[in-house]
Amino acid sequence: MLSVAALRAHLLAAGLAGPVATSREESLRSYRLFAARDPRVLIGLDPEWGWSERDLLALMADKCGVSADPAHRSGPDVIDPERTLGALDAFAGRLAAAAARRAPVLFGTGHPHRLLGFYADLADALSAAGCDVLVPAQGRCVDIVTRFGVRTYNLDYVRGVALVREPGARGEGRETGAHTHSPLPVRLALEAAADGGGPLPELVVGDHGWVCGAGQLGIEAIGLADTDDPALFVGEAEGRVSVAVPLDDAVRSDYYRPLTRYVLNRACLSQ
Structure with missing residues (x-):
């Protein structure tokens, strides 16, 4: 069993919390764009409240532990490991509740x-507990706006975890795919589930648009978010995201393995 102290030490040593690779400049830019309601940063969320840059900075200081000083404008951003640990406990609680029912x-x-292995291990554990891990719209096309223009991707699943691939990419089931913040893939998946007459998810687990897109549609959603992803924390503050875990979401994939063990143990899902 991984102790809280051991996980705290790992978070700091791996750069998952403490000073992180995300820069203060990146975070402040995201808060500025969110305040302007730029869809690239809203990632599927339609905020009910008016959020100024100062409001967002105060929220992120509370949720993540970043500096609340607006004059602090450069250098690495910081995540408080205690906030990460607390959110991981809440995250595990939602997984346990899903497993129980x-x-x-x-x-x-x-x-x-980076994160496919983390989610895949959780999916395996929930499946073993009797949950139906859904894979709707596999192979379907989705058009996503990128900085290079509109691109068409294919929705795929690896070990029960959805991702998008560029068209023509070979190797179904491989741990490769495109980085995206878009909520369109989760909307496509949910639409396909509804149209197919199968069950809709009672819980969506992921990041970026997967969490915000699902939460905006009224489905319980939990996930991971960096300091430049204010949408998940706004969603949590407004009650549309159940849990947003603050951590660096782009470190080496193996650095997330201790988090997997911790969460599964807390959720009583260790196999």
């Missing part, structure tokens, strides 16, 4: 190179 669950990630 054998709820259908949908997993999806916009960071497949």
Whole structure:
């Protein structure tokens, strides 16, 4: 069993919390764009409240532990490991609740190179607990706006976790895919589930648009978010995201393995 102290030490040593690779400049730019309601940063959320840059900075200081000083404008951003630990406990609690009622669950990630293994292990555990891990719209096309223009991707699943691939990419089931913040993949998956007459997820687990897109549609959603992803924390503050875990979402994939063990243990889902 991984102790709280050991996980705290790992978070700091791996750069998952403490000073992180995300820069203060990146975070402040995201808060500025969110305040202007730029869809690239809203990632599927339609905020009910008016959020100024100062409001967002105060929220992120509370949720993540970043500096609340607006004059602090450069250098690495910072995540308080205690906030990460507290959010991981809440995250585990929602997984445990889903397992207890054998709820259908949908997993999806916009960071497949980094986070797919983390989510896949959770999906395996929930499946073993009797949950239906959904895979709707597999192989379907989705058009996503990128900085290079509109691109068409294919929705795929690896070990029960959704991701998008560029068209023509070979190797179904491989742990490769595109980085995206878009909510369109989760909307496509949910539409396909509804049209197919199958169950809709009672819980969506993931990041970026997967969480915000599902939460905006009234489906319980939990996920991971960096300091430059204010949408998940706004969604949490407004009651449309159940849990947003603050951490660096782009470190080496193996650095998330201790988090997997911790969460599964807390959720009483260790196999």
